[in-house]
Amino acid sequence: MITTEKIEALAERLHAAEENRQDTPSLADDHEINVADAYAIQDALIARRKAREEAVVGVKLGFTSKAKMAQMGVSDVIVGRLTDAMRIGDGADVDLSRFIHPKVEPEVAYRLSCDVHPDDPTTNIESCVDALAPALEIIDSRYRDFRFTYADVIADNTSASAYAVGPWRPVEDVSNRAVRLRTGDTELVGSTAAILGNPARALHALLGMCRRYGIPLRAGQVVLAGAATAAAPLTAGVVECRVAGIGSVSVKGRA
Numbered sequence: 001m002i003t004t005e006k007i008e009a010l011a012e013r014l015h016a017a018e019e020n021r022q023d024t025p026s027l028a029d030d031h032e033i034n035v036a037d038a039y040a041i042q043d044a045l046i047a048r049r050k051a052r053e054e055a056v057v058g059v060k061l062g063f064t065s066k067a068k069m070a071q072m073g074v075s076d077v078i079v080g081r082l083t084d085a086m087r088i089g090d091g092a093d094v095d096l097s098r099f100i101h102p103k104v105e106p107e108v109a110y111r112l113s114c115d116v117h118p119d120d121p122t123t124n125i126e127s128c129v130d131a132l133a134p135a136l137e138i139i140d141s142r143y144r145d146f147r148f149t150y151a152d153v154i155a156d157n158t159s160a161s162a163y164a165v166g167p168w169r170p171v172e173d174v175s176n177r178a179v180r181l182r183t184g185d186t187e188l189v190g191s192t193a194a195i196l197g198n199p200a201r202a203l204h205a206l207l208g209m210c211r212r213y214g215i216p217l218r219a220g221q222v223v224l225a226g227a228a229t230a231a232a233p234l235t236a237g238v239v240e241c242r243v244a245g246i247g248s249v250s251v252k253g254r255a
Helices: 004-020 035-051 066-072 150-155 199-213
Strands: 056-062 078-083 093-095 103-112 129-139 160-165 178-183 186-191 222-227 237-243 247-254
Touching: 004 035, 004 150, 035 078, 035 150, 056 199, 078 150, 078 160, 078 199, 103 178, 103 199, 103 237, 129 222, 129 237, 129 247, 160 222, 160 247, 199 222
Parallel strands: 056 222, 093 247
Antiparallel strands: 056 078, 103 129, 103 222, 129 160, 178 186, 178 237, 237 247
């Protein structure tokens, strides 16, 4: 494991890249980082956000696509944190100048109704969810040319940048719902089944990762379960995610 000083230095490098809207080379170009190191860097990065009075309001999962896992040669999802500064209202404008090279993904969001205790073997995380909704996640890797390793992306808080959630509704089975992402002249069509075969499985995968890396889950937090289609570039104009039987959510990019 790398030293505490190195963890802080690498977190500061990623923090500066995000604040200055200036990409940075892969950390792996210069350092050997394992997964535990990467989550330690992510923790230090989130501590910097808290220092500027941001509050953690949820978590997000990445690599919930089996194809993406195979591409990266891994078998685990990855987890990042969402803060209140990342939250965008449904239908609200998004200032594109706040990002480096943003992309957008359609997702399913869950809402936690109680604190979750990952270390308790009797915990049923699905019973801790009281609502779901369509969601959009804006990802914006701080790495140059979107070139990064598995550990790199964990350290960079899984490219988390912004998100919007549509109207909440009672929990139901959403294991195979059609998903459409419209942005400009682009329309991507997918299914919620792309999220580990069923978005509910993402909740169980999340519980395991939170247990392993000490990530707390609190009542009221949002869980973004993962992308249902490939990501699309976020450009000026309206972006909409529509999930069959659940509803829609949109934002409007402004240059």
